[in-house]
Amino acid sequence: MDFWQRYRAIDARDIRFDGQFFTAVSSTGIYCRPSCPARTPKAENVTFYETSAAAHEAGYRACKRCIPEAVPGTPAWNIRSDVAGRAMRLINDGVITREGVDGLARRLGYSARQLNRILSHELGAGPLSLARASRAQTARTLLVSTDMLLADVAFASGFNSVRQFNETIGEVFAMTPTAMRATGAKSAQRRGAGAAPGVAPAALTLNLPCREPFDSGIFDFLAVRAIPGIEDAATLEDGTRTYARTLRLPRGTASFSVSYKPSSPGGFLQLKASTVDLHDLPTLLSRVRRLFDLDADPQAIDDALAADPRLAASVTTIPGIRVPGAVDPQELLVRAMIGQQITVAAARTALTQLSAAGSTAEGSRPGLERLFPTTAELAEKGRALLRGPQRRIDSIMAASEAMATGKLDFGYGDDFESLERKLLPLPGVGPWTVGYVAMRVLGAPNVFLANDAAVRNGLKVLPTRSGLSTDFSEVSPWRSYATMHLWRAAAKRPVSAAGK
Incomplete structure (x- = not known):
């Protein structure tokens, strides 16, 4: 998309583009999602960024009204098979937290210096800034969705210290973690309970945003392939679809379940994780999102598929079809x-x-x-x-x-x-x-x-x-x-x- 295509998208407050690019406004010093309800800024004051990390690097802070971090991720990381796309998949999986920038560069076959130059050119931010933005997004999710202790949120999000966590939340969102939690309490019911450091609550429940429409047939795909004892899938009396499984993560084992009620508005699935080391939460979130293809752009995909007369009727009957991912x-x-x-x-x-x-x-x-x-x-x-x-x-x-x-x-x-x-x-x-x-x-x-x-x-x-x-x-x-x-x-x- 060129500048004016993006500008028309923000003028229309088109929710389809949330997470695909970010709008920074020089007159206010903030950046927003495309569907932000605020008045459309003048074109001469607007700069578009591929990632929120690039907006952070340029000195902008997140809009408190639209919360641009609370959106599905960009589908570009799957479409793009270049170094930037591959790097973003690994960053979202927590590689920098576990192995550092040198480990990420080694996996991609570059030196750390080369990788920093490539990502800065392609995405407007280096690997550390991109990882920092990913941690901030995870932290925001945990703050507004759970009652976890703030220290636990910090380490679960991938930060090395509570001080680093507090500074990042303040810089990105222009508010303290406590204030961020208070904003979530107004719009969502918080679940879970505090836990000792390094131990997740017995049942940590989070909402996973996605772009609509979402075809729940992906639960059928997983259900017929489910291995007893390792996976379980069911359809409840009220129509809710569920899928659960065990898996290994970098620091230990975990189990999770994902549920989706087709009749419920809101465009999200619900994740319930248990017996998971807090440090593995970002990796778990990333892999569950990949499993259910939650960062896809279903309207763009359906528009392209429907143009083929062989698929048009199927797309009309099954909008928002997803490609199942893999957790291992x-x-x-x-x-x-x-x-x-x-x-x-x-x-x-x-x-x-x-x-x-x-x-x-x-x-x-x-x-x-x-x-x-x-x-x-x-x-x-x-x-x-x-x-x-x-x-x-x-x-x-x-x-x-x-x-x-x-x-x-x-x-x-x-x-x-x-x-x-x-x-x-x-x-x-x-x-x-x-x-x-x-x-x-x-x-x-x-x-x-x-x-x-x-x-x-x-x-x-x-x-x-x-x-x-x-x-x-x-x-x-x-x-x-x-x-x-x-x-x-x-x-x-x-x-x-x-x-x-």
């Missing part, structure tokens, strides 16, 4: 390899058998007693638990051993090309596996799994049109979402082997 890249690769060329039900049975290699999840709720096996556990015990063709078993074991030893290392900071270089040499891994992993781990929006059985079945359900490409290139860069529509169409057929 290594787990997702194993699940993808097991699910190749078999039905979803068969893959779930195989994964349930394999889950016996995992350890017990301490403190989790009934029904969530186990953790998905680590790659080391798979390398040690997996062969005795896997069933099927020997070649497939050998391929899964080879991948598990490579991940366990560190020979194979991939994750949110990869792009499609680097993922291909790392995965295709593995026995039993082909283009379908790479594409599926890219969709779910990287959030890559432009993957079309042409050879997938369910995609072929979905094409039989959708109307045919001559003169259009077979790979749906007309809807780029949103072909991953076209794939989701085809999988949904395939589910209507009596028999299908949908993506795993």
